[in-house]
Amino acid sequence: MLPPSAVTSADLDAVALKPAECDVSRGRSIPVETIAIDYEGPEHLPDTETLETLAADTEVLVTTPVRADGFDPLGDDSLLEVLPESVGRVLVAGHPAYLTDEERRRAVAPRLGAALETDPDAWVGTESVERIAMATGATQYDLLSRSTERELTALRQAGFDGEVAVYAPTVLTDDEDAILDAVGDYVSRRRPVATALPDDATTDSSATGRAREVLLAAADDYALVGAEIDVAARTAALREAGATTVVGYPARGLEAFLE
Structure with a gap:
């Protein structure tokens, strides 16, 4: 069993890692049930051996843009061969920064449907395609926003009983x-x-006055920030509202999650 860490104290269920920023294999040292690996272009896709090793100890999900060559279920899906059977997927429309002009023009809805036919347990990222994602009935993968708790509560009151994972950049310190x-x-x-x-x-620590006030308030709305006990209270509130999984991205780097 892995020793307790800042992630344990913050009560996160999962972490999201960016392979362009860190060695994702180090995720084995984080005491969480699930590791989600973000997509940052095919050149940063971890190899099969790395994914298999990581999946030996924890659930691993790899983000796959259904419009991108290599992951397109209605076209070139050759990159799926890299993913071992032990690794799951997060199906997303895809961030435009990692897509070509041609890929951006491809229809999302039929591709999500086709991908779920072959991988019905995949999560579906809701960014920019909320209604389409909800229609699939798959686990919803939402970005944290100022309205997340209210929307989760409304969904549960309306009778939605599916799983909802909430993703948020996470900063485990109260240093402004x-x-x-x-x-x-x-x-x-x-x-x-x-x-x-x-x-x-300016949007970094050099921000002053009104800009600083706006940015710090927004950090509370769109990210999980503060001392570990405060972040734990926020994750508890998200679960109370209806989230089934809270996923934190180590915005200060992986080391901050290993302390």
């Missing part, structure tokens, strides 16, 4: 400068935040 350096740029891209920010505002 560290929080802004880790997630300031991320939260600044959320539309309500971008609208509220002063023109040409």
Whole structure:
């Protein structure tokens, strides 16, 4: 059994790792039930041996954009051969930054349906395709927002009994400068935040005045930030509202999750 860590204290169920930022095999040292590996282009896809080793100790899910060559169930799906049977998938439309112009034009809905026919246990990322994702009935993979708890409560009250995983950049410290350096740029891209920010505002620890206030408030809305006990309280509130899995991305780097 792995020793307790900051992740244990924060009560996270899973972690999301970016292979362009870290050696994902080190995820074996994090005491969580599930590791989700983000997609950052085919050149950063972990090899089969790495995935098999990681999956020997924990559940592993790999994000696969259904519009991308190599993962397109209605076209080139050759990259699926890299994924061992022990590894699951998160089906997403795909971040435009990692897709070609041609890939961006491909229809999402029929590809999600086709992919779920062959992998019915896959999670489905909801970003930009919320209604389509909900229609699949698969585990919903949502980005944390200021309305997440309210929406989860409404879903459960309406009778939705499926699984919902919530993803959030996570900063396990209450140091404001560290929080802004880790997630300031991320939260600044959320539309309500971008609208509220002063023109040409900096988004890291150098932010001052109104910009700093907006960014710190947004960090509470769109990320899991604060001392471990405070993050644990937030994850508990998300579960109370209806989340079945809380997934944290180590926004300050993997080392912060291994302390």
